Amino acid sequence: MLALVVPTLVLAQAGDAITPPQFTDTAEAKRFHALTEELRCVKCQNQSLADSNAAIAQDLRLEVLDLMRQGKTDAEVKHYLVARYGEFVLYRPRVEPTTWLLWFGPAVLLLAGGFVVAGIVRKRSAKLPVAGSARDEDQEW
CATH class of the missing domain: 1.10.8.640 (Cytochrome C biogenesis protein)
Known part of the structure; x- marks a missing residue:
């Protein structure tokens, strides 16, 4: 059928x-x-x-x-x-007030993401030991 x-x-x-x-x-x-x-x-x-x-x-x-x-x-x-x-x-x-989020939203998200990444990199770099510290002098290599 x-x-x-x-x-x-x-x-x-x-x-x-x-x-x-x-x-x-x-x-x-x-x-x-x-x-x-x-x-x-x-x-x-x-x-x-x-x-x-x-x-x-x-x-x-x-x-x-x-x-x-x-x-x-x-x-x-x-x-x-x-x-x-x-x-x-x-x-x-x-480009009107009702479409601002559509036009400018991606740029705002990109900038916010850049600030977050920069903050994470600064925090991690602050935690790293400074070159030439006492710990490095104790190393044999």
Whole structure:
């Protein structure tokens, strides 16, 4: 029974091929590709809108193209998508008070780690005996 059902499911999914959008000129195509590379797929999370094969990514690509053809600028298209899906849709979120932790958090952690390592090294170096002390003179070598 499974031998009959599985090939049918595979064929049904193969028919859902994504058709690429048709561009009016090369400038529109370049702008579209640049814009979709800067936007994140809301389902895949680690892929750009251009790279994702998810159904929602296809819908968003068509929506981006539609907004472009309505005369919207890149900033307006991004603002529209951010209003609908949040800052997450941008690969490079804006530097705002709500995203300071995202932008500056790694640098703060790196600096804190550097101070911790420096403190550990200072404590260990303070515990080492000083060269030329009485103990070293008692050594035969």
